[in-house]
Amino acid sequence: MENQRALMMGNGIPEEALECVMIYVNDPRDRSVVSQVCKQWYRIDALTRKHVTVAFCYTIKPSDLTRRFKRLESLKLKGKPRAAMFNLTPEDWGAYARPWIEEISSSCLCLKSLHLRRMIVKDSDLATLVGSHGHMLQALKLEKCSGFSTLGLLKIARSCRSLKVLFLEESSIKDEGGEWLHELALRNSSLEVLNFYLTCLESISTKDLMLIATNCPSLTFLRVNECDILDLRGVLEKATELEEFGGGEFDNIDGHALATEYRSVNFPPRVISLVGLNYMSDTGLPLLLPRACNLMKLDLQFTFLSTENHCELLHLCTNLEVLEVRNVIGDRGLEAVANHCKKLRRLRVEAGEEEDEDDEQRLVSHRGLSMIAQGCLNLEFIAIHVTDISNSALEAVGEYCKNLRDFRLVLLDKEEKITDLPLDNGVMALLLGCSKLNRFGLYLRPGGLTDTGLDYIGKYSTNVRWMLLGFVGESDKGLIEFSKGCSKLERLEMRGCCFSGSAIAAAVLNLKSLKYIWVQGYQGTATGKELLAMSRPFWNIEFIPPSTGTRDELDVMEEEMSGHQPAQILAYYSLAGRRTDNPKSVILLSPDS
Amino acid sequence: MNILSQNHQEKPPSEESSENLTASPEQNNITEPNEINVQFPSSLLTIFYAGKVNVYHVSADKAKTIMKMASRINASTPSTPSTPINPSLSVAASGGRTQITHMIKSVALPTTPKFSIQRFLEKRKERLHGGGMAPYSPHYKTE
Numbered sequence: 001m002e003n004q005r006a007l008m009m010g011n012g013i014p015e016e017a018l019e020c021v022m023i024y025v026n027d028p029r030d031r032s033v034v035s036q037v038c039k040q041w042y043r044i045d046a047l048t049r050k051h052v053t054v055a056f057c058y059t060i061k062p063s064d065l066t067r068r069f070k071r072l073e074s075l076k077l078k079g080k081p082r083a084a085m086f087n088l089t090p091e092d093w094g095a096y097a098r099p100w101i102e103e104i105s106s107s108c109l110c111l112k113s114l115h116l117r118r119m120i121v122k123d124s125d126l127a128t129l130v131g132s133h134g135h136m137l138q139a140l141k142l143e144k145c146s147g148f149s150t151l152g153l154l155k156i157a158r159s160c161r162s163l164k165v166l167f168l169e170e171s172s173i174k175d176e177g178g179e180w181l182h183e184l185a186l187r188n189s190s191l192e193v194l195n196f197y198l199t200c201l202e203s204i205s206t207k208d209l210m211l212i213a214t215n216c217p218s219l220t221f222l223r224v225n226e227c228d229i230l231d232l233r234g235v236l237e238k239a240t241e242l243e244e245f246g247g248g249e250f251d252n253i254d255g256h257a258l259a260t261e262y263r264s265v266n267f268p269p270r271v272i273s274l275v276g277l278n279y280m281s282d283t284g285l286p287l288l289l290p291r292a293c294n295l296m297k298l299d300l301q302f303t304f305l306s307t308e309n310h311c312e313l314l315h316l317c318t319n320l321e322v323l324e325v326r327n328v329i330g331d332r333g334l335e336a337v338a339n340h341c342k343k344l345r346r347l348r349v350e351a352g353e354e355e356d357e358d359d360e361q362r363l364v365s366h367r368g369l370s371m372i373a374q375g376c377l378n379l380e381f382i383a384i385h386v387t388d389i390s391n392s393a394l395e396a397v398g399e400y401c402k403n404l405r406d407f408r409l410v411l412l413d414k415e416e417k418i419t420d421l422p423l424d425n426g427v428m429a430l431l432l433g434c435s436k437l438n439r440f441g442l443y444l445r446p447g448g449l450t451d452t453g454l455d456y457i458g459k460y461s462t463n464v465r466w467m468l469l470g471f472v473g474e475s476d477k478g479l480i481e482f483s484k485g486c487s488k489l490e491r492l493e494m495r496g497c498c499f500s501g502s503a504i505a506a507a508v509l510n511l512k513s514l515k516y517i518w519v520q521g522y523q524g525t526a527t528g529k530e531l532l533a534m535s536r537p538f539w540n541i542e543f544i545p546p547s548t549g550t551r552d553e554l555d556v557m558e559e560e561m562s563g564h565q566p567a568q569i570l571a572y573y574s575l576a577g578r579r580t581d582n583p584k585s586v587i588l589l590s591p592d593s
Numbered sequence: 594m595n596i597l598s599q600n601h602q603e604k605p606p607s608e609e610s611s612e613n614l615t616a617s618p619e620q621n622n623i624t625e626p627n628e629i630n631v632q633f634p635s636s637l638l639t640i641f642y643a644g645k646v647n648v649y650h651v652s653a654d655k656a657k658t659i660m661k662m663a664s665r666i667n668a669s670t671p672s673t674p675s676t677p678i679n680p681s682l683s684v685a686a687s688g689g690r691t692q693i694t695h696m697i698k699s700v701a702l703p704t705t706p707k708f709s710i711q712r713f714l715e716k717r718k719e720r721l722h723g724g725g726m727a728p729y730s731p732h733y734k735t736e
Contacts, residue, residue, distance in 0.1 A: 028718075086705040170709060196707055252720070279720065302713045326710075350710050385704070410704055443704060470704075 015044060022048045041282055047071055054078065056516060057095055057119065057476055057493075061576045062103035071110045074139075079119035080094070081518050082569060088520060088568070090544075092583045097121040097145075113139035113165075121145045123342035124150035134159030141167035141191075157183035165193040169223065178203035185211035190218065197223035197247045197276060206231045213238035220270075223247045226278055229287075233265050241446065242268040244297070246275030250284050252304065257417065259283040275533075282309050293357040299324040302529045311336045321345045326352030327364040327385055333366030333499035338375025345378050346401075351385035351412055366393035366419060373397045383408040383441070394426030398433025408435065408441030408468065411448060418445075424453030431460035436593035438463050438488075443470030443495070451478025458485025465489065465513075471496040476503035483507035490515045497522040501569075505533035508571065519569040531569060537591065540578055541589040544568040 001432065013021075022044055025031055028051075037046040051074040054060065066072070079095025097119045104111055105128050114129070114137070121142055129137070137160045142148070150173060156166070157180045166184070178201075184191070185208045194205075208226060213219060213235050222239060223246030224232070232248055245267060263286050267274070272294055279286060281304040291400035293316055300310070301324050310325065310333035317323075319340040325333070327349050337344065349364050365388035372379070373396040380403050389411055397407065407430065411418070420426075423442075427449065431437065440461060442449065449457075449472040458481060461467070465488055473479060479499045483506070490513050497504070501524035508517055523532065535541065546567040578588050638649040638656050706714070 085707050085710070087708055088705065279717075301710065303715070351704065351706055352710070353706075353714055412704060 014041070018044050019048055026051075028053065050074060051076070052112075054087060056572060057100065058579050059515075059572065059574050060574060062100045065574060066103055066107035072108055073110050074113035074115075075104070075108070075111060076115040077119065078118070079377045081118075083518060083520065083568075084118050090585050091146070092120075093586060094579065094581050094583070095136050096581055098133045101125045101129050104131060108133075108293060112136055115139070115141040115143065115167075116145055117141075117143045120147040121152075122147050123149055123155075126152035126432055127155050128157045130159045137161065138162055139165035139167075139569040141165065142171050142378075143167060144170045146172035146562045150178070150180045150203075153180035156180070157187065158452055159189055162190060163188055164190050164218075165191060165197045166191065167416075168199055169195050170198040170487050172197050173201060175201050175203055178205050178208065181205065181208040181212075183221070184208075188212075189215050191216040191365050192218045193221040194219065195221065195223040195246070195527075196225055200223055201225050206235060209235045210238060217241065220244065229259055229265055229277070229284075230517060236265065236267060240268050241270065243270050244273035244275070246273075246299070247278070248276055249278040250280040250304075252279060252281050252283070259286070262287060267291055270498055272319075275299035275324075276302060278302045279304055281305065285309060285313065288313055289316065293318055295320055297322040301348075302328050307333055313342055317341055319343060324348040324350070326350050327387075328352055329368075331362055331365055331368035331371070334364060335371050338371040341376060341545075343378060344372075344376040346378060346381040347372065347376070347384070348381075349384040349386075351410070363387045363414075366390040370394040370396040373400045377403075378406055381406040383489060385410045385412055387412050387414045388419050389421075389423065389426075391426030391429075392420070395429040395433075398426075398430040401434055401437065404435050405433040406439040407437060408439070408443075408471075410441075410443040413445070418448075421491070422449050422450045422453055423448060424450055424456060427453055428456040428460055431464075432456065436463065436527060437461070439466045440464045441468035442472060443468065445471050446498070448472060451475055451481065452480040455481040455485075458482035461486055461489070463488055466491045466493075468493040468495075469497075470494070473498060476500055479503050479507050479512070483510035485512055486513075488513050492516070493518045494522070499523065499529040501525060501528065502533055504569070505531050508534045517569070521566045522569075524567055526567075528567065528569070528587070528589055531571075531589055534571065535591050538573050538575060540572055540574050542570040542582065544570075544585055544588050545586045545587065 018041070022034065025034055025437060031045055032438060035042045046068050047070065049069050049072070052065065052069055052072060053076040054065065055078055057079045059078050065075075077097075079097075080093055083089050084093065095117055095118060101121075102116070110535070111133060116502060119142075126148060129140075134156075135304070140156065140160070140163065148171075153173070154169075156163070173196075184194075188466055191212060193259070202225075204225060209222075209224065209227075213222075218241065220240050220241050221244040222235075222242055223244070225247055227247070227248040229248040229250055236242070236245070250262070262284055265287055267287065271291065273296060273411060274288070274291075276298070276299065277288075277531055279302070284303075285305075289312075292313055295317055296319055298320060299322075300313075300316065305313070305328070307330040310329045314320070314323075314329075314336045316332060318340055320337075321343050323337065323341065323346070325348070329337075329349060334349075337347070364384065364386050366386065369384060369389075370393045371381075371385065372382070372394070377400055379401045382401070382404065383406075386409065389409070394409075397404065401407075421444075423444065427442065431440075433511075440457075442457075451474045454473040455478065457467075457469075457472075464486065467489060469492070473482070476499050479497075480503060489511055492511070492514060494504075496516075497519065499507075499522055501522060504519060504522060504524075504551060506512060524546055528541075528545065531541055531543065545566060578590070582588060640647045640649075686726070
C-alpha cells in the first residue's frame, strides 16, 4: 500500500488534474515559478497559460513566444522605452509591430485580445491582423502607438464584429476621415469599451457616437477626443449604462452665456469615472458637483480649474479612489483631499507651469505631501511633482502609507532654495517604512541626495523592481555602493547623472536582477566605448550619441541649448540577438565592432 | 570658483528689466581667467570667459535657467568641502570651456513633462493668449 502511494506521488498528479488547478494560477510571477518545477509542469503551464505580457518587444523573437504558448488568448507587448512618452527618443527608434503581427497571424490561433503599447503599427499590419483574426478579435488596444491611420481602423471596424474593446488612447493616428467610426456604429453591437481620448482625430461625427450609444447597450466605457461637451449631450443621455466617461472640451470664450447651457448636460447615472473635460473652468463645475460623492476616479489634469475650484470639488469626493491633477491643486487642495478623500488609493500630481506662481499655497510642496500621507492611509500609488521638499514629508510617507507600492517624486526647478536637502534620511525612512514598495522614482537636483543617500537606496529598497533616478548622488563611488544592493531591481532608468560611463557599466554588472537599463545624461565619451565594459552574453547595448560628426564643445552646447538631447544608453537582456531595425541615430555597441 | 557670483551680488543699477544683468566696464578689465561675466540683453546671451567672447541666441527663460543653475552650483559647492557635488566641475577649475559645458549639460536636462501635458500647456497658451507666437522667442517650436 505504502509503496503504491509512494509511486503515485513519485509519478506526480495526473495531468488532467494539474490542468484544472493551473487554470486558477493567474499571477505571471506564480506561473513563472510553476513552469520551473519540472518538465511536465512547464509543458502544462505552456498549454494552459492564457495571457502573456512581453515587457520589452526586443527580448525575445515572436516565434519563441508562439512556440512555447500555443494556446495564447491574450497578448500585451510593450515597445519603445518609457522615455518616448517625454519625446526623448527619435520617432523611428523602432518597436515595429509587423514581425509580431505576422507571427500572431500564422501561429496564434486562439488569440482574442491584443494590446500594444508604444509601438509602430502600420495600416498594413492591421490588415494582416484582421485577415486572420477579424472574426474572433474581442479586444484591440493600440496605446501610445503611431504609424497607422483611420483607414486601418476602417478595416478593423468592417471585419471585427465581435469587438468588445477598441482602445486607441494617446496614439498618433493619421486622420483620413471619420468613416471608421461610422462603420463601427453600423456593424457592432457588442462594444463595451471605446476609447480614442488624446488622439488628434478631428473628423469625428457625434451622430456616429449617438448611433454607437444606441446600438451598443453594453457600452460602459467611453472616452472621446476634443468634441464640445454640448455636442455630446445626446450621446450622454443615450448611453445609460456608461460608468466611465472621458474627453470632451469646454469652450470658455463666452463663459457666462455657456454656463447655463453646460448646466443642461447630464452625465449618465452610473458614471463613477470622469477624465479629460479639457479646458473646463468653473463654469463647468455645476456638472460635477452633484456627482462628486459618487465619483471613484477623477482626472482634472487638462482642466482650467483654480486651486479654489479644486478645493470646492474635492471636499465632496468622499468615495474617490483615483485622483489625477496638475500642481495647481496646491497644498490647500491636497489638504482637502487628505481630509475628505479617505478611500484614495492612487494620486498623481503633474507639473503644470502654472501662471499664478506667487501664492505658495497654490503649488504643491512637502506640506501637501505630509498631509496626504497622514490623511489617506490606503494609498498604493503616489506620483507627485513638488516645488519644495523636506525629509519629514518623506518620513511621514514611510510612517503612514503602509500599502504603498509605487512612489515617484519629482523636485521641480522652480525654487532655488529648498527647505531641507539632502533627502538621505527621508528616503531611508520611506524605504524602510513602505516595505511593499516595488516601484520607486526620485528626480531631484545636484545636492538632493548624497552618496550616502544613494547607498541607503541600495540597502533598503528590498522589493523594488523598477527605479527612476534623476540627479541623485555625488560621485561614481555612490553608484557602485548602490549597485551592491537593490537585490530585486529589474529595470533601472537614470537621468542627469554625475556618474561616468565606466561606473554605470560596473554598476550594471553588480545589480544581480537587472534586465534593462536606460540612461540619459552622464559623464561619458562621445562614442560610448567605455560601456563595453558591461559586455556579456545575451546583453544588448544600444547607444544614442549626443551629436554626429566631430564637433567642438561650443557646438555641442549650442545644440543642447536649442533642445538637442545628450547621449542615451539602453541595455537589456535578449534571447533574440541584436536587432536589425534600428535607425542610424541608434548605435548597437559590441566588442567586435 | 565663483561662476556668475560676482555679477549676482554686484548688479549695477540699471533701467532695464531685472532679468538684464550688465557687467560694468571696470569689472571686465579686472576679470580673472576663471570668472565669467554674463550679459542678457533681449535674446542674446554673451559670455566672457578666459579672454574669449561667446555669443548665443537664447530665450529669456533659458538664460534665467542658466543663471539659476550657476548660482546653485556656486551655492552648493561650499557646503560640501570634501566631496564636490559634481567632480567634473572641480577638475575643470583650470579653465577652458569644460566648466560651462558641464553646467549647461545639467541645465539641458530639465524635468521634461509628459508629451500629453506639454501639448495641453501649448494649447492653453494659445487659448489664453489668443494664439500666435510668443514674442522674443527665437526657439519657439510648433511640435
